[in-house]
Amino acid sequence: xxxxxxxxxxxxxxxxxxxxxxxxxxxxxxxxxxxxxxxxxxxxxxxxxxxxxxxxxxxxxxxxxxxxxxxxxxxxxxxxxxxxxxxxxxxxxxxxxxxxxxxxxxxxxxxxxxxxxxxxxxxxxxxxxxxxxxxxxxxxxxxxxxxxxxxxxxxxxxxxxxxxxxxxxxxxxxxxxxxxxxxxxxxxxxxxxxxxxxxxxxxxxxxxxxxxxxxxxxxxxxxxxxxxxxxxxxxxxxxxxxxxxxxxxxxxxxxxxxxxxxxxxxxxxxxxxxxxxxxxxxxxxxxxxx
Numbered sequence: 025x026x027x028x029x030x031x032x033x034x035x036x037x038x039x040x041x042x043x044x045x046x047x048x049x050x051x052x053x054x055x056x057x058x059x060x061x062x063x064x065x066x067x068x069x070x071x072x073x074x075x076x077x078x079x080x081x082x083x084x085x086x087x088x089x090x091x092x093x094x095x096x097x098x099x100x101x102x103x104x105x106x107x108x109x110x111x112x113x114x115x116x117x118x119x120x121x122x123x124x125x126x127x128x129x130x131x132x133x134x135x136x137x138x139x140x141x142x143x144x145x146x147x148x149x150x151x152x153x154x155x156x157x158x159x160x161x162x163x164x165x166x167x168x169x170x171x172x173x174x175x176x177x178x179x180x181x182x183x184x185x186x187x188x189x190x191x192x193x194x195x196x197x198x199x200x201x202x203x204x205x206x207x208x209x210x211x212x213x214x215x216x217x218x219x220x221x222x223x224x225x226x227x228x229x230x231x232x233x234x235x236x237x238x239x240x241x242x243x244x245x246x247x248x249x250x251x252x253x254x255x256x257x258x259x260x261x262x263x264x265x266x267x268x269x270x271x272x273x274x275x276x277x278x279x280x281x282x283x284x285x286x287x288x289x290x291x292x293x294x295x296x297x298x299x300x301x302x303x304x305x306x307x308x309x310x311x312x313x314x
Contacts, residue, residue, distance in 0.1 A: 026160045026205050026266050029054030032105040034097070036088050036145060037115030039066025042164060042214055045255025046112050049263055051079035055110060058101035060086035062115070062225045080105070087227060088115045088141030089133075094148045107152055109159040110266070113145040116164060118222055123179040131180050133230035138184035143191065150204065157203035160266050165189045167212040167279060171286050185210075189272075196271055205269040209262050212276035215252040251276070 033050045037043035039061030047057045051074040059074070059081055061067035067083035074081035082104040086097040101108050117137040119130060142163045153159030168175045169185025192208035199206055223234025258275045265273035 026110075026269060028110070028263060028267065031109045032056045032058070032101070032107060033110035033112065034058040034060055034084075034101050034108045034149070035112040035114055036060045036086060036097075036141070037062075037164075038112075039063055039070055042211065042255045042258070043112070043114045044070050045257075045259040046114065046262060047081070048073060048077075048256065049259035050110070051077065051081060053263065056080035056105045058082050058084055058097070058105055058108065060084045060097050060101075060115075062087050062227075086115075088113070088144055089136040089227065089230075091144050091147070094141075094144045098148050107156065108149055109153055109156065111145060111149045111153075111159070111161045112164070113142040113162065114164040115141050116166075117226070118178075118181050120177045122177055126180065127231065129229075129231040133226060134180040135184050136230070138181065139187045139191075142188050146191075146195070150199075153204045154199075154202045159203075160205040160207070160269070161192075161195075162207045162209060162262065162266060163188050163192050165192070165208050165210045167210050167274070167276075170210050171279075171283060173286065173290070174282065193271060205266070207262075207265050207270055207273055209265070209273045209275075211258070212274060212279045213252045214258055214275065215254055 028050060033047075033055045035043050035047045035050070035057060038047045038057070038059035040063075043059075043061070047059050047070050050057050057071075057074055057079070059067045059070045061070075061083075062085070064083065064085040067085065071081035071083040082101065084097045084100050087093040098108065115137060117134055119126070119134055121130065123131075146161060146163075149159075150161065153161070165188040166181070166185040168178055168182045169187070169189050172182040172186055175182065189208050189210070192206055196206045226233050253275060261275055262273055
């Protein structure tokens with residue numbers, strides 16, 4: 025069981041959306057919080073909110089795509105709050121474009137922010153936690169990673185988020201006897217503002233800031249069928265999973281049916297095909313494929 029109170033936490037993407045919700049909830053539970061964000065003004069605003077409610081916080085500018093930026097964020101957080109024992113690798117970026125119409129910079133940005141940004145944070149903060157024998161790391165993935173075919177025009181995003189799920193579940197085995205816990209959070213519909221603010225923080229090396237919100241295709245079924253929860257409603261759920269050292273946390277119980285339907289139709293069919301082929305190898309009248 026991981027207690028929250030009295031610990032120092034760092035939240036990337038902490039200046040808005042899910043990150044802001046997590047930062048505020050951590051502070052309410054007695055953690056000191058390093059609010060890291062690529063937009064310094066957003067980080068400052070959330071840190072000010074925490075201080076106004078009597079908590080302890082520090083705002084840090086951080087671009088998770090850059091290892092040195094993450095390392096500098098760690099140095100600043102440690103200097104202000106002491107060793108970080110709760111990491112929330114939450115920063116993300118999205119897009120709704122056909123894969124074949126995305127530029128190299130478009131694809132690189134999605135992978136670098138989501139998958140490599142999470143990896144950079146884990147590389148920076150895990151060694152200290154393992155040395156101390158205590159701590160917990162959380163990475164924000166997505167139901168688009170758990171169910172990659174669920175959202176159309178989302179290929180690099182789904183790939184990056186599925187990569188985070190694989191990274192965290194495998195890492196959990198590695199951390200088993202270190203005293204450090206791990207959780208991967210798969211949002212199934214949270215009102216984060218990412219769609220509207222996404223292009224504001226796109227670095228120059230990935231094409232620079234865009235002219236406006238991410239364009240979502242007309243008639244997009246995901247938005248029509250999903251209830252979008254406010255970040256402050258899901259933050260306690262995520263922290264409960266941290267406290268209980270859950271491997272995965274979801275926020276929409278009604279998506280269970282979609283998960284079962286998807287994997288029965290897709291994965292189970294693949295297993296059925298494998299079983300049929302294995303049976304054919306045992307048939308005297310059938311020669312093994314060469």
